[in-house]
Structures are given as C-alpha cells and as structure tokens.
Amino acid sequence: xxxxxxxxxxxxxxxxxxxxxxxxxxxxxxxxxxxxxxxxxxxxxxxxxxxxxxxxxxxxxxxxxxxxxxxxxxxxxxxxxxxxxxxxxxxxxxxxxxxxxxxxxxxxxxxxxxxxxxxxxxxxxxxxxxxxxxxxxxxxxxxxxxxxxxxxxxxxxxxxxxxxxxxxxxxxxxxxxxxxxxxxxxxxxxxxxxxxxxxxxxxxxxxxxxxxxxxxxxxxxxxxxxxxxxxxxxxxxxxxxxxxxxxxxxxxxxxxxxxxxxxxxxxxxxxxxxxxxxxxxxxxxxxxxxxxxxxxxxxxxxxxxxxxxxxxxxxxxxxxxxxxxxxxxxxxxxxxxxxxxxxxxxxxxxxxxxxxxxxxxxxxxxxxxxxxxxxxxxxxxxxxxxxxxxxxxxxxxxxx
Amino acid sequence: xxxxxxxxxxxxxxxxxxxxxxxxxxxxxxxxxxxxxxxxxxxxxxxxxxxxxxxxxxxxxxxxxxxxxxxxxxxxxxxxxxxxxxxxxxxxxxxxxxxxxxxxxxxxxxxxxxxxxxxxxxxxxxxxxxxxxxxxxxxxxxxxxxxxxxxxxxxxxxxxxxxxxxxxxxxxxxxxxxxxxxxxxxxxxxxxxxxxxxxxxxxxxxxxxxxxxxxxxxxxxxxxxxxxxxxxxxxxxxxxxxxxxxxxxxxxxxxxxxxxxxxxxxxxxxxxxxxxxxxxxxxxxxxxxxxxxxxxxxxxxxxxxxxxxxxxxxxxxxxxxxxxxxxxxxxxxxx
Numbered sequence: 001x002x003x004x005x006x007x008x009x010x011x012x013x014x015x016x017x018x019x020x021x022x023x024x025x026x027x028x029x030x031x032x033x034x035x036x037x038x039x040x041x042x043x044x045x046x047x048x049x050x051x052x053x054x055x056x057x058x059x060x061x062x063x064x065x066x067x068x069x070x071x072x073x074x075x076x077x078x079x080x081x082x083x084x085x086x087x088x089x090x091x092x093x094x095x096x097x098x099x100x101x102x103x104x105x106x107x108x109x110x111x112x113x114x115x116x117x118x119x120x121x122x123x124x125x126x127x128x129x130x131x132x133x134x135x136x137x138x139x140x141x142x143x144x145x146x147x148x149x150x151x152x153x154x155x156x157x158x159x160x161x162x163x164x165x166x167x168x169x170x171x172x173x174x175x176x177x178x179x180x181x182x183x184x185x186x187x188x189x190x191x192x193x194x195x196x197x198x199x200x201x202x203x204x205x206x207x208x209x210x211x212x213x214x215x216x217x218x219x220x221x222x223x224x225x226x227x228x229x230x231x232x233x234x235x236x237x238x239x240x241x242x243x244x245x246x247x248x249x250x251x252x253x254x255x256x257x258x259x260x261x262x263x264x265x266x267x268x269x270x271x272x273x274x275x276x277x278x279x280x281x282x283x284x285x286x287x288x289x290x291x292x293x294x295x296x297x298x299x300x301x302x303x304x305x306x307x308x309x310x311x312x313x314x315x316x317x318x319x320x321x322x323x324x325x326x327x328x329x330x331x332x333x334x335x336x337x338x339x340x341x342x343x344x345x346x347x348x349x350x351x352x353x354x355x356x357x358x359x360x361x362x363x364x365x366x367x368x369x370x371x372x373x374x375x376x377x378x379x380x381x382x383x384x385x386x387x388x389x390x391x392x393x394x395x396x397x398x399x400x
Numbered sequence: 401x402x403x404x405x406x407x408x409x410x411x412x413x414x415x416x417x418x419x420x421x422x423x424x425x426x427x428x429x430x431x432x433x434x435x436x437x438x439x440x441x442x443x444x445x446x447x448x449x450x451x452x453x454x455x456x457x458x459x460x461x462x463x464x465x466x467x468x469x470x471x472x473x474x475x476x477x478x479x480x481x482x483x484x485x486x487x488x489x490x491x492x493x494x495x496x497x498x499x500x501x502x503x504x505x506x507x508x509x510x511x512x513x514x515x516x517x518x519x520x521x522x523x524x525x526x527x528x529x530x531x532x533x534x535x536x537x538x539x540x541x542x543x544x545x546x547x548x549x550x551x552x553x554x555x556x557x558x559x560x561x562x563x564x565x566x567x568x569x570x571x572x573x574x575x576x577x578x579x580x581x582x583x584x585x586x587x588x589x590x591x592x593x594x595x596x597x598x599x600x601x602x603x604x605x606x607x608x609x610x611x612x613x614x615x616x617x618x619x620x621x622x623x624x625x626x627x628x629x630x631x632x633x634x635x636x637x638x639x640x641x642x643x644x645x646x647x648x649x650x651x652x653x654x655x656x657x658x659x660x661x662x663x664x665x666x667x668x669x670x671x672x673x674x675x676x677x678x679x680x681x682x683x684x685x686x687x688x689x690x691x692x693x694x695x696x697x698x699x700x701x702x703x704x705x706x707x708x709x710x711x712x713x714x715x716x717x718x719x720x721x722x723x724x725x726x727x728x729x730x731x732x733x734x735x
Contacts, residue, residue, distance in 0.1 A: 034701045071698070073683065078636045078643070079438060083680065086431040106545060106638040114560055115430075128545040176533055178542040178640050185542070203534075203541075 024068035025061060025330040027052065027320060028093035029313070030084050030108060031100050033073035036207065040309045041100055044122060045071055046302050047310035048097060051317035061324045067317075074099060078107050085111045093117060094330045095323075097316045100309065102126035102178060109137040118336040120320055122312040123282075125257070126182055130360045136336050138357045140312050140319070140349075141282050142366040144179075144257075148186025151256035151280040154370045154382050155226065156194045158278075162393045164251060168197040170224040172215060172239060174231035175203025183230045183257045199224050206235040212242040220246055227253045229261075236260025237269055244273055244398045251394030255279035262371040262378050264305050274373045276395035278381075283369050284311040284348050286380050286388055291348035311348060319344055319355060350386045410582045410665050418575045425564040437567050439676045440574045441631060446656035446668025447581050448624035453654060454662035455585060456617035457597030459514065462521030463625050463653045465503070465528050466496040468645035470626025471633040472532065475544055478556075485557040489630040493623035500622030504615035513600075522650065529645035543640025546633060557634045566635055573631060577624050582665060584620065593617050597663070625653070659714055661721025670722045675711075682706045 029048045032041035052067045060066040070093050072084035081104035088096060089111070095118045099105040105124040112119035113136050121129070121139040125147065130139060142150070159166035171188060174180035181203070188198050199222045202215050216239075219227060227250045229239050236258050243253060253276075255261040261279035284291040284306075294314060298306035319342060324330055327338035345354035350369040358364050370382035374389055381391035424436060445467070453459050473495050474488030483491075507520045533541040552559045559565040584590050592613045595603040604610050633639045643649075660671025682703040689696050696702055718725045 034704050038701070073703075075704070077648075078638065080679070082636065083431065083434050083438070086434050090429060090431045103543070103638050103640065103643055107636050110548065110560070110637055114563065126542065126545075132545065132548045133550070176541050176642050178642070181541045 024066050025324060026068045026070050026088075026091070026093045027317065028070040028072065028085075028088035028091075028096040028098075030072045030074050030081055030088070030096065030098035030104070031313075032076040032104075033071075035076040037076050037100060040123075040307055041074075041076075043302075043304075043307050043310035044100065044313040047298065047306070047314040048317055050298060050301060051314045055317070055321050061321050062328065062330065065330070067321065074101070074104050076101060076104070078103050082107045082111065089115045089117050094332050095120065095320045095335055097122055097313060097320070099124055102129060105129050106132075109134050112136045116336070117332045118320075118323075118339055120316045120339070122316045123309045125179055130362055134361060135340075138319075138339055138342075138361040138363070140316055140355065140363050140366065142368055143362065144182035145186045146367055147183050147257040147280070147282075148188075149190045150367050151183075151228075151254075152187050152190035152194055152196065154280050154368075155191070155228075155254055156196065158370070158382055158391055158393055162391070164394055166196060166225045166251065168199050168224045169226045169228050169254075170199050170219045170222055171201045171228045171230070172212075172219070173201065173203055173229070174206035174235055176205050176207075179257075180206070180230040187228065187230070187256050204231075204235065206232050209235050209238065212239050213245055216242045216246040216248055220249055223249065225251050229253060229255050229258050232259045233263065233265070237266065240266075240270055240273060240277065243396075247398055248396070250396060252396060253277050255281065257281050257368065261373065262308070264378060267373060267376050267378070273397050275375075275397040275400070276373060276392055277397075278370060278372050278391070278393075280368045280370045281308070282312070282366075283308050283350055283371060283380070285350040285369075285386065286378075287350075287386055288348055290346075294348060315348055315355075318346070350380065352385075408582070408586050410586075411579075413666075414575065414578050414582060418571060421571050421574075422568070425567055430563060433564060433567055435677060435680060437570050437635070439672045440567075440570045441628060441635075442652070442656050442672035442676055443669040444570070444574050444577045444631075445625060445628040445653045446660065446672055447577050448621050448628065449653050450657040450662060450664075450668050451581060451584065451593075451624070452617050452621035454657055454664070454667070455590065455597065456593040456614060457663075458614060458617065459518045460521040460621075460650075460654070461518040462523070462525035462650050463622075464645050464647070464649040465521070465525040466500065466622035466625035467629035467632070467649055467653065468525075468528055468532070468639075468641070469496040469499055469622075470629030471639045471644040472538060472544075472629075473626070474630035475546060475633045475639055476538065479544065479547060484555050485630060485634050486555075489627050492626040492630050496626035496629075497619040497623040500618040500620075501615055503622075504618035505611070508611055508614050522647075525645055525647075525650055529641050532641040532645060541641055543638060543643065546637045546639075548637065570631060570635075573627060577627065578665075578669075580620070580624065585665060589613060589616065594663075655711075657721075659711065659721055661723030664721070664723045667721050667723045670726075674714075674722060678710060679703075679707055682710070 029045055031044045032038055049069050052069050056066045070088045070091055072088055074081035085108045097120050098108050100123050102124045105121055106129050109119055113134050119137045123141050125144045127143045127145050171184050173184040191198055237260050258279045260266050261277040262281050267274045295306045322344055323335050323338035327334040343354050343356055347355050351365040353365040356364050369380050369386050371378050372381045379388040380386050449463055470492035473492030474485045477483040477488040478485055503524050507517055512520050550560055552561050592608050655675055656671035657668040659675055661667030686703040
C-alpha cells in the first residue's frame with residue numbers, strides 16, 4: 001500500500017518535472033506563406049525556425065529554457081493576419097515577429113499593443129506604421145524615408161566621387177501597392193533638396209505590367225542622367241529588359257529599394273544585361289563574416305540563396321532572445337521593456353551602429369547599402385566603409 | 401391570428417438571432433470573437449450584394465466600388481474633419497448610393513444585361529481603384545492609416561481596451577442591414593425586383609418601371625456595401641486603393657451569397673457562416689492534421705487548395721446554395 005502511494009507520488013513528481021522541462025518560450029511569426037509574396041514569406045518563416053534551432057542547440061535562453069516557434073500564414077491579407085495574431089497570442093506567444101506587408105503590420109501592431117505582447121517588425125516599409133504611438137512595436141528595417149533619403153544621397157555622393165554630373169533623373173515606380181509610392185515620395189523630396197531635378201515620375205502596375213517599352217521611349221526623350229527604379233522583382237526585370245530594348249541613354253540605372261537589382265536571381269535571369277545595375281536597398285552586411293556564414297547555413301539547409309527579408313527575420317529572433325536574457329523573464333511586458341533598451345551590436349546588417357530603438361520603436365541605425373552587379377555577382381559599392389569594390393559609374397551594360 | 405402571427409417570420413428570426421448574438425462575448429475568447437466579427441461583417445456585405453445580385457438578378461462583379469467609397473468617405477471625414485465614423489458611414493452610404501444611381505443609369509440606359517452588366521460593374525470598380533491610386537489628397541496608392549487615439553470610444557468607433565465592443569458594433573450594423581433587407585424583400589419593391597429577375601419583358605409589360613426599380617436596387621445595395629467598407633476601415637485601421645477597391649474584395653463579397661444561396665434572406669449569412677470559418681478550419685487542419693496524414697503537416701498552400709476544392713464541390717453539388725439544399729432536404733423529410 002505504502003509502496004503504491006510512494007510510486008504514485010513519484011509518478012506525479014515525474015510528470016510535474018517533465019511538464020516543467022517541457023516549458024518553452026514561444027515566438028510567433030506571421031508572414032505570407034501563400035499567395036504572390038510567398039517566396040519571401042516562406043524564407044522568413046524558415047529563417048525564424050533556423051535561428052530558434054541555433055539558440056536551442058546553444059542551450060536556449062534564461063539558462064536552459066528552449067524557444068519554440070508558432071508559425072502563422074497571413075496569406076497576405078489583413079484579416080487573416082489579424083485572426084492569426086489573436087490565435088498566436090491565445091496559444092501563448094511571448095513575442096511576435098511579422099509581417100512583410102505594411103497593410104498587415106498596422107493591424108497586428110494594434111493587437112500587440114492591446115494584448116501587451118511585443119512585436120518586432122522584420123520587414124514593412126511604411127513610415128506611418130510607427131506614427132501611431134505604439135509602445136509594443138519595434139522595427140528593424142529602414143523605413144520608406146530612410147530608403148528614399150539614403151538612396152538620393154548615395155546617388156549624389158556616387159556622382160561626386162566619380163566626377164560625373166547627375167543633374168536630372170526620371171523615377172519609374174510601382175504605383176499600386178503603396179510601397180513604391182512611399183519610397184518615391186521620400187526619394188523625390190530628398191533629391192530636390194540635393195539639387196537633382198526630377199524630370200518625371202512614372203508609375204506602373206507591378207503585377208499586371210507586361211511591357212514598359214513605351215515608358216522607356218518616353219524616358220529616352222526626356223534625356224535624364226540617371227533612371228531611378230522602385231518596385232518588385234518581375235517588374236524590375238522587365239524594366240531592365242525594356243531599357244536595353246530602347247538602348248536607354250542614361251549614365252546608370254539606379255534602383256531605390258528595388259527588389260531585383262540586388263538579387264542573385266537577377267544575374268541568373270538577365271545574364272550579361274545585369275551588369276552595372278545599381279540598387280540602394282536593405283541588405284545583409286556582405287563584409288561581415290558572421291552574416292556570410294548565416295547565409296551559407298541557410299542555403300545548405302533550405303537549398304536556395306537566403307533573401308534579405310529572411311536575414312531580417314533571422315536577426316529579429318536574436319534581438320528578442322537578447323531582450324529575454326536582459327529581462328531575466330519571458331513575461332511579455334518585461335520583454336518589451338528590455339527591447340526598448342536594446343543595444344545590440346552583434347548584428348548582421350550594414351548599419352553604422354548597433355540596433356537601438358528610439359521611442360517610436362524605429363531602429364535608429366537602419367539604413368540601406370548601395371549594391372552593384374559586377375562580373376556576375378552582387379557587390380556592395382557604397383558607402384566606402386562597407387564597399388567590397390569600387391562602383392562603376394557611369395555604366396550601363398548595353399553601352400559597354 | 402395574433403398580432404405576432406402577422407409579423408413576417410423573418411423579422412422574428414432576426415430579432416431572436418441578434419438577442420442570441422449579444423450573449424456571445426461572454427462565451428468566446430478573443431480569437432473566436434474576431435472570427436464571429438468577420439462572419440457578421442461578411443454576412444452584412446453578402447446581404448447587400450444579394451439585394452442587387454440575388455433579388456434583382458443584376459449580377460455585380462464590382463461591389464468593391466461601393467465598398468471603397470464607404471471606406472474612403474468615412475476615413476477622410478474622420479481624419480480631415482474629425483467627424484464620427486457613424487456619421488461618416490451614413491455619408492459614405494449616401495455617396496455610394498449616388499454612385500450606384502449613376503452607374504445603374506449608365507449601364508441600364510444602354511441595356512447591359514447578364515455578363516455584360518457584370519463586366520461593366522467590374523470596370524467601374526477598376527476605374528475607381530486606378531483613379532484613387534493617383535489622387536494626392538487621399539495619399540495615392542500609399543493609403544491612409546487611421547489615427548489611433550487610444551482607449552475606447554463609441555463615438556469614434558474605436559476600442560483598444562475592449563475589442564468585444566467591435567462585436568456589438570457589427571451586430572448593430574448587421575441588424576440594421578438585415579432589417580432593411582427583410583423589409584425590402586417583403587415590400588412592393590421586393591416583388592417588382594423579383595419579377596424583373598424572372599422576366600424583364602414580362603415585368604415591363606405589366607407596367608413595372610424597369611429603370612427606376614433596377615437603379616433603386618443598385619443604390620440600396622451600394623449604400624449597404626459602403627457601410628461594410630467603413631467598418632473595415634475602423635476595424636483594420638488601414639486602407640489603400642488596392643485593399644478596398646481591389647478585385648479580391650469584389651470576389652469575397654459575392655462568395656458568401658453564392659455559397660449560401662442567392663435570392664434568399666438568410667443565404668448570405670449561411671454562406672458567411674460556412675466560408676469564413678472554412679478558411680480557419682483548413683488552416684488548422686493543415687497545421688495539425690490527424691496522425692495518418694502527418695506528412696501534410698505545415699505544407700503551406702495546401703490549406704488554400706483544400707479551401708478551393710471544398711468550394712468547388714459545394715458549387716457543383718448545390719447549385720442553389722446551402723439554403724437551397726436545406727430546403728430540398730426539408731421538403732423530402734416532410735414528404
């Protein structure tokens with residue numbers, strides 16, 4: 001009888017310790033895993049899983065507690081993003097990483113605020129998201145203003161360094177999803193400030209456009225020094241092809257937050273045409289060995305090159321893990337307080353200083369880097385402290 | 401017959417339903433409640449579409465036009481003039497109704513019917529999407545973030561601390577929307593519309609003014625749809641031309657009534673009850689499938705395929721929607 005009682009007690013104790021051992025700290029991730037943006041969303045989801053696995057293999061956080069991953073598919077819609085955020089918080093998410101799209105992000109940020117669960121935005125560009133006075137939301141990537149302002153300045157500096165005048169540009173931008181338009185707005189304002197004349201701003205529909213030859217002919221007639229392009233992958237590729245078709249007479253094609261000209265895929269798709277294309281965009285720091293190791297690991301596990309968006313998701317996990325350690329607790333408000341005090345200098349991004357969030361939640365050191373296709377690979381060319389090679393300017397592949 | 405017996409049964413169902421709905425927030429958690437909100441919201445939009453697409457037989461593929469007008473009107477009045485979204489909603493409904501009158505007049509004037517009419521509505525919605533993407537004063541394609549003012553306010557229709565109030569708000573809108581719909585269906589106008597749907601020439605021969613009643617149906621349907629658009633803006637805090645004038649909205653609006661049963665009072669609600677949770681269920685199913693199907697776990701995209709396959713099956717085997725199927729089964733039981 002006594003034996004039975006004791007073994008019963010042991011059993012209960014065993015269960016309790018097992019249960020305690022199974023305690024994890026949950027990180028939620030909401031990204032578009034289906035639909036037109038799935039290529040990025042799936043990579044971002046993978047990157048979070050990869051970072052969590054690494055942290056767990058190294059012993060977890062808070063002296064041995066593993067992290068777990070609650071993955072969710074926003075399907076690219078604000079509605080689903082919202083219900084998924086509610087679900088993740090219901091299932092015990094201690095922090096959330098999301099969203100890739102500005103439209104989904106605003107809504108998830110509102111829920112994070114209400115439910116007091118910290119949200120780290122890996123990618124979402126629109127400035128206004130953080131204008132709402134959220135206290136639980138933090139953003140890693142450079143916002144639209146940082147993209148546009150830095151893009152204009154890089155162009156100006158590049159021109160001065162090469163001794164070539166850039167007095168006028170035409171901006172070709174995707175004009176339907178809000179992303180291209182917000183970057184264009186910031187770029188044009190800064191360029192005018194810097195004395196660069198914007199001859200015209202030409203919008204197009206990124207997911208419907210099948211030909212940009214008319215636009216290119218028009219641009220040729222305007223005779224700008226440089227063509228500035230903002231948009232997504234397929235439309236950027238089309239712009240490159242059509243620019244060659246009309247032998248666009250410019251000193252360079254310069255992407256600003258352009259989703260094509262800094263991708264290895266662009267070189268694979270466009271071949272020699274890709275040479276010389278410039279893009280000022282968010283990126284991993286190609287001069288950082290740790291960043292290159294992460295990229296190599298990703299490719300060996302998932303079989304395709306890691307996109308920049310996924311690097312930011314990966315980075316977000318480490319920023320949260322760092323906050324949990326400093327908070328000494330997995331309590332969401334405590335993680336938020338620690339995130340607000342973040343000073344993370346073991347980062348993989350081409351930023352001039354550590355990851356530090358200002359009172360609105362913006363990463364104060366976030367900025368893009370200028371890249372160029374040279375001899376079939378993407379290299380960082382500006383600013384000089386991050387440059388892997390000297391920029392080629394003026395240069396377009398069809399005039400070489 | 402008692403007084404109660406003379407009130408059409410649909411009113412009693414509606415009142416009972418709304419009373420039952422009001423108790424829901426005490427049972428459901430926030431996640432379940434947000435799905436309930438979406439169901440009522442789609443039911444309201446479906447009912448609006450159904451007046452025109454179901455009862456009047458004027459199939460619309462461009463309800464995003466009305467929806468977007470509602471979303472932008474209430475939002476602009478709120479951000480520029482600080483006007484309460486409740487009033488903004490009415491203004492949006494009025495504007496959408498006017499737009500509906502113009503659109504209806506132009507299309508019916510030239511005798512557009514069936515697929516040609518549907519294409520015309522689609523073109524009008526696309527027109528508004530493209531124009532609004534260029535308009536500076538509504539911030540072009542970038543869209544508008546609704547200002548969050550913190551705390552709860554019925555006047556501003558914003559509930560940060562008690563999101564269940566959104567459920568009460570949509571329940572009120574649902575009630576009003578269905579009240580309008582039911583009274584319309586039981587009115588002379590409702591019978592005219594159904595006569596027009598069944599045979600336009602016969603209706604005209606009997607003296608029904610085709611233009612007048614068809615345009616009226618478009619205006620009322622558009623006005624109700626705009627109210628749904630205003631609610632979307634208030635609930636999701638962000639609108640852009642792509643989001644509110646885009647093709648996906650036009651499709652989502654007509655999905656509920658078509659699945660539920662066009663030209664029926666309760667079809668759009670039944671459709672929303674089916675379609676909205678179906679997306680959640682297929683997602684949950686793929687996330688944690690039963691043991692023998694464990695190989696599909698977490699395969700992104702499969703849930704959407706499953707969702708689509710179920711919709712195809714429903715449409716193939718229930719041409720009259722779920723309500724039609726229910727009626728058939730009921731008739732068989734009675735026999």
